[in-house]
């Protein structure tokens with residue numbers, strides 16, 4: 001079943017076409033990667049899908065919903081969550097509070113009920129606390145729950161970002177360079193970790209990644225962008241053997 005679909009999405013910044021007529025089809029349960037050399041348009045594609053930018057043209061569908069140009073928080077509410085290339089945690093807050101706060105989207109109580117500690121808020125607070133602890137346990141972060149986020153090792157901070165994203169109950173999770181800044185051992189663990197959370201939380205995963213070992217190790221399918229244009233789509237074997245992809249990465253012109 002198709003979960004995310006983009007139809008000819010294009011993003012222009014003045015005279016520069018950062019992404020040109022991108023057509024993605026991502027099915028429920030798949031792990032799909034978006035790769036390409038620096039400046040190829042990968043982050044711009046994520047920013048269109050997550051509502052940071054409204055595409056210059058084209059449509060974006062999440063399931064049956066047309067989410068083109070919708071505000072980021074509404075897109076999150078519809079079941080799409082993301083992490084960022086540069087970690088965005090509340091660094092001075094505890095690991096637990098970071099996940100707890102990420103649940104606010106689903107709170108039914110209003111601010112007055114929260115301030116006055118009225119029964120509905122108390123009940124919701126308890127269930128959110130339980131859910132936050134459950135997520136920390138699943139992501140092997142429970143023993144760090146009282147630590148400040150900034151004191152976690154880098155790889156754990158990335159996990160915490162994912163825990164925060166999972167707190168919004170996504171159907172699809174977009175990961176922007178999850179291996180960035182990780183040491184080789186953390187990178188090795190990441191491949192199995194991403195597969196595990198896909199299975200455990202019945203997720204669909206769409207990721208941007210430069211580490212080819214991660215990309216080739218987990219992707220069902222790969223889209224390759226170069227200068228905003230989709231130059232290849234296929235499974236890891238097909239992509240590794242695609243002449244246009246090899247040339248894009250080596251910087252060799254087609255008629256060379």
Ligand SMILES: Nc1ncnc2c1ncn2[C@@H]1O[C@H](COP(=O)(O)OP(=O)(O)OP(=O)(O)O)[C@@H](O)[C@H]1O
Pocket residue numbers: 013016018036037038039040041042043044045
């Ligand atoms: N807000 C913006 N305004 C103007 N140009 C932009 C903007 N955002 C991105 N660009 C340009 O669009 C092109 C694609 O950038 P983008 O960041 O999407 O590439 P990328 O594939 O994510 O690169 P990297 O791998 O280096 O993160 C680049 O030429 C970039 O300079």
